[in-house]
Amino acid sequence: MWPALFMxxxxxxxxxxxxxxxxxxxxxxxxxxxxxxxxxxxxxxxxxxxAHRATPRASGNAFLQVGGPAGxxxxxxxxxxxxxxLGGPLALAPGDYLVEGELGGYAPFHEEMDFENxxxxxxxxxxxxxxxxxDALFYSLVLAGLGENYVGRPVLGYALSAAEVGGVVAAIGGxxxxxxxxxxxxxxxxxxxxxxxDADVASRxxxxxxxxxxxxxxxxxxxxGLLVAAGSVVVGMLDSWLRFPSIEAGPGATAAAAGxxxxxxxxxxxDPIAAPSAHVACTLRF
Numbered sequence: 001m002w003p004a005l006f007m008x009x010x011x012x013x014x015x016x017x018x019x020x021x022x023x024x025x026x027x028x029x030x031x032x033x034x035x036x037x038x039x040x041x042x043x044x045x046x047x048x049x050x051a052h053r054a055t056p057r058a059s060g061n062a063f064l065q066v067g068g069p070a071g072x073x074x075x076x077x078x079x080x081x082x083x084x085x086l087g088g089p090l091a092l093a094p095g096d097y098l099v100e101g102e103l104g105g106y107a108p109f110h111e112e113m114d115f116e117n118x119x120x121x122x123x124x125x126x127x128x129x130x131x132x133x134x135d136a137l138f139y140s141l142v143l144a145g146l147g148e149n150y151v152g153r154p155v156l157g158y159a160l161s162a163a164e165v166g167g168v169v170a171a172i173g174g175x176x177x178x179x180x181x182x183x184x185x186x187x188x189x190x191x192x193x194x195x196x197x198d199a200d201v202a203s204r205x206x207x208x209x210x211x212x213x214x215x216x217x218x219x220x221x222x223x224x225g226l227l228v229a230a231g232s233v234v235v236g237m238l239d240s241w242l243r244f245p246s247i248e249a250g251p252g253a254t255a256a257a258a259g260x261x262x263x264x265x266x267x268x269x270x271d272p273i274a275a276p277s278a279h280v281a282c283t284l285r286f
Contacts, residue, residue, distance in 0.1 A: 062115035063089040068126025075100040101126035104245045136240035144232035147240035167229030174222030185211035
């Protein structure tokens with residue numbers, strides 16, 4: 001009787017469990033698994049992957065975002081990297097960099113920057129100052145070539161400056177020589193007038209003539225130096241007026257577009273005024 005009762009209880013337990021519902025293995029209760037499909041859906045990303053893509057701080061580079069007038073040329077260590085607006089931040093290895101901005105009609109922009117920490121993010125605003133024709137003329141009048149340096153033509157500017165300085169030096173030297181030879185000529189001419197014998201007259205006359213020739217040569221050197229110096233000033237003023245660079249873009253800052261995964265906001269360096277603002281300037285001239 002007892003064996004039959006035991007068999008009946010065993011059959012009842014199997015019927016209650018039912019087919020297709022096996023008991024879960026020990027230790028796996030409450031864990032849900034998602035079956036991965038062919039595209040990889042349902043797989044969990046490795047730890048840290050999302051954070052690495054969201055912010056560039058995990059990279060070993062520093063990031064520089066440049067803003068300024070549209071069309072301005074951006075140069076890093078003398079090499080052009082593009083024109084504003086750039087497509088995104090520039091990835092730079094930690095170190096010292098010279099950042100330059102150039103645009104026709106504006107004074108060049110220069111900024112020394114030092115990136116010390118990997119992942120550092122900096123916003124640099126190119127504040128380009130418009131050039132003025134009257135300033136170029138005034139500088140050319142003060143010294144030939146200064147106007148050309150002002151508008152961004154240093155080679156011609158240095159050549160004109162050297163020509164004016166050389167002309168002034170030659171004019172001063174010629175004037176000093178002219179004065180000395182003139183004094184010598186006056187003395188020799190007076191001796192020639194008071195000569196008695198024919199031999200003495202001929203000798204004094206030859207000496208006076210030589211002093212006269214030297215005096216004329218010194219006078220020519222002085223006049224040539226003055227002409228060169230004055231001509232350099234005139235050429236510099238005409239060049240500054242006629243070849244004054246036109247403005248390639250209107251004033252106003254155009255921020256560079258941020259690239260994908262730029263991360264947190266960039267901290268601005270060298271110019272704390274990143275938002276649109278009013279600027280007041282005072283110029284003193286003497």
